[in-house]
Amino acid sequence: xxxxxxxxxTSPHATIVSENMMNEIKKLANDFIRDLEERKKRTARxxxxxxxxxxxxxxxxxQNNVTDFNQIDFKVIASYRAWLENFKDPIRKxxxxxxxxxxxxxxxxxxxxxxxxxxxxxxRAIDVKLSKISKENLKYLKKDELxxxxxxxxxxxxxxxxxxxxxxxxxxxxxxxLKVSSLANATRDQIDKSKNKFIFINLGKQKRELIFxxxxxxxxxxxxxxxxxxxxxxxxxxxxxxxxxxxxxxLSARSIERTIExxxxxxxxxxxxxxxxxxxxxxVNKLLQGDDIEKLKNxxxxxxxxxxxxxxxxxxxxxxxxxxxxxxxxxxxx
Numbered sequence: 292x293x294x295x296x297x298x299x300x301t302s303p304h305a306t307i308v309s310e311n312m313m314n315e316i317k318k319l320a321n322d323f324i325r326d327l328e329e330r331k332k333r334t335a336r337x338x339x340x341x342x343x344x345x346x347x348x349x350x351x352x353x354q355n356n357v358t359d360f361n362q363i364d365f366k367v368i369a370s371y372r373a374w375l376e377n378f379k380d381p382i383r384k385x386x387x388x389x390x391x392x393x394x395x396x397x398x399x400x401x402x403x404x405x406x407x408x409x410x411x412x413x414x415r416a417i418d419v420k421l422s423k424i425s426k427e428n429l430k431y432l433k434k435d436e437l438x439x440x441x442x443x444x445x446x447x448x449x450x451x452x453x454x455x456x457x458x459x460x461x462x463x464x465x466x467x468x469l470k471v472s473s474l475a476n477a478t479r480d481q482i483d484k485s486k487n488k489f490i491f492i493n494l495g496k497q498k499r500e501l502i503f504x505x506x507x508x509x510x511x512x513x514x515x516x517x518x519x520x521x522x523x524x525x526x527x528x529x530x531x532x533x534x535x536x537x538x539x540x541x542l543s544a545r546s547i548e549r550t551i552e553x554x555x556x557x558x559x560x561x562x563x564x565x566x567x568x569x570x571x572x573x574x575v576n577k578l579l580q581g582d583d584i585e586k587l588k589n590x591x592x593x594x595x596x597x598x599x600x601x602x603x604x605x606x607x608x609x610x611x612x613x614x615x616x617x618x619x620x621x622x623x624x625x
Contacts, residue, residue, distance in 0.1 A: 344398035443554035455514040462507035468573035
């Protein structure tokens with residue numbers, strides 16, 4: 292099915308024109324991916340996902356004879372959304388859920404916004420509508436689940452240095468609410484040991500300080516004092532095979548995600564634990580301690596104030612809202 296004026300296929304130039312137009316869209320998509328990586332400093336995994344989503348979009352455009360950027364209109368996006376609703380994940384062999392389908396559309400939104408910035412005339416990012424999803428309760432760890440997760444590294448028979456590192460990683464994630472990418476890129480000079488502070492640059496390019504707990508400070512000091520290297524990354528790989536060949540690298544965001552999954556499994560938690568669930572746990576705890584939700588949003592990039600309020604209201608029993616803890620006490624207020 293074509294959304295453009297039909298090309299005169301009897302013309303010897305028809306195929307060349309079509310290919311050149313499609314190549315222009317592909318170049319725009321490639322420039323957008325490069326912009327995500329170089330200017331916006333998105334994580335490697337985020338860039339990889341955007342690239343995957345856009346490659347499938349480009350393939351769909353090609354299969355439907357949409358060869359010119361200006362042809363991408365409401366009708367095209369509506370047809371693409373309908374295609375997504377019937378698209379089966381090639382690995383899981385199941386239909387995409389609405390949340391995943393929205394990720395594909397968000398990537399298209401990003402491409403439209405980038406195109407507008409580059410002077411292209413056509414559909415705006417705001418015109419790419421996402422599917423409505425019913426609101427779910429905010430997912431977070433209950434007190435007993437959190438305790439099991441934080442103690443899990445000590446229960447595994449492994450190298451002491453890895454145990455100390457992973458314990459510190461989990462404590463820091465819970466006590467700061469940082470995104471995994473921020474912790475993966477953290478360096479030693481971002482830590483103020485005397486005041487239990489972590490110094491970082493937030494999404495608004497502003498310098499921020501986060502106070503972390505005494506437990507997190509103790510775990511971090513035990514780990515760093517055990518290390519004999521001079522690597523400036525706060526958390527590094529201790530894979531003997533790798534470190535034997537070259538200087539240890541900082542842990543990747545994906546490595547930290549796998550660390551969380553590993554200890555959640557070891558702790559026999561009945562739910563899938565992701566970095567976002569740990570951030571949610573931090574959020575719930577801080578809100579129950581009386582922290583200002585606007586401050587949390589601005590400092591740590593929590594997306595929507597209303598969503599956070601509704602999620603907290605749906606997820607946490609009201610008597611717990613009266614709990615209060617010191618900012619240096621990691622004990623959950625729930």
